[in-house]
Amino acid sequence: MLITLCHDNKGGIVSRLLAPLTRKALIKQTSRLPIDIQVEGINLRCQFTDNYSEKKFVFTPWRYDRAERQILSQALANGGTFIDIGANVGLYTLTAIAAMGSDKGRIIAFEPNPVTLTRLLFNIEANPQFEQSNIRVLDHGIADEETSFFLHLNAGNLGESSIRGSDSGPETVPHPGNSRQGVNIRCRPLLPVLSELGIDRIDALKIDIEGAEDLALTPFLDAAPDALLPRLLIIENSEKQWKTDLFQTIQSRGYSLVGRNKMNSVFQFRSGYGH
Known part of the structure; x- marks a missing residue:
């Protein structure tokens, strides 16, 4: 109450x-x-x-993220394909499947943290009112190459776990004297994963991977054809941790900024914009 x-x-x-x-x-x-x-x-x-x-x-x-989730729900009101990179316990994934209702849709959720992955899978199963066959959960992360990273776990806030620690490159195990907790995770580039899944259109993509968004999205934006670019892109504002200007890359591919707050930025793809 x-x-x-x-x-x-x-x-x-x-x-x-x-x-x-x-x-x-x-x-x-x-x-x-x-x-x-x-x-x-x-x-x-x-x-x-x-x-x-x-x-x-x-x-x-x-x-x-009320405004972001409302925009997402509007974008998927008639179904569509949603990519959730850094799904955590599934709040965006479940918002998306709820928005689709009985319409045909498809959700691909990436969550490599074993603890949050377990909770994500439980939360999906706890919602039988939604079409379960529409959701595919993958237990690896997204990066610029197929490799493994050391995921630094934040025990106080699992949502802040990140592959971007004091050393931002691939790391198989922490130094013996390092007290940070973590786990090794597998990462793959987004473009080949989408190809394997037979995805040729993305209506919305949300990415929140604690400072590694540039590592995941830049290769995809550089190589993806216009037809595969997400019509709606929701991204966490982590530019202080990025090694490249990801916002500039996003806008160079034909996106317009339609919303920004303290946490996230929302972009829409302008159809017919030349690369």
């Missing part, structure tokens, strides 16, 4: 005052975690203690 009171879509005064108190009270009751809950028609199992995305979506939904 308290969580329901937090769900003022505009983040009114009651929600803003109640949300942090409710969140703190629940998270302290570790014996009750994880909890199963439905938010915006999506069933989730949430741990809360180690994933900010879960906390923001459940307790302060007006703060969790």
Whole structure:
């Protein structure tokens, strides 16, 4: 009941005052975690203690990418193909499949972190009201080549786990004296993966991989034909960690910036724009 009171879509005064108190009270009751809950028609199992995305979506939904998720839902209202790179526990993936409804659609979700991958798969199964056959989950990441990386895990916020640590190149194992926790993950370039899956059109693509977006998208944008470029592109603002100007690359391929906030930028592809 308290969580329901937090769900003022505009983040009114009651929600803003109640949300942090409710969140703190629940998270302290570790014996009750994880909890199963439905938010915006999506069933989730949430741990809360180690994933900010879960906390923001459940307790302060007006703060969790509301504009981006609304744009995504509009883009997929008649079906389509959605690519989710860095799916986490599935909030964008489930938003997309909910938006498609009974229309034909296809979702490819990439999540290489074993912990969040397990939660993603559970959350998908917990939503039998959606067409399960439309979703394909792949347990590897996306990068500029087929290789392995050391994924630096953030135990306090799994959503901030990244292959971009103090050393940003491929890394098979951490140095023995390194106290960082992590796991080796496999990564592949996006273009050959899409070819293997028989995908020839992308209606929307969201990417949030904590500073490695340039590593994943630049080779794809350099080589993909116009017909394969996502019509809608949602990307986390991690330019301070990028080694190349990914925003410039995106715009050079014919995209227009249609929205930007503190967390993300949203681009739309201009059909017929020459490469």
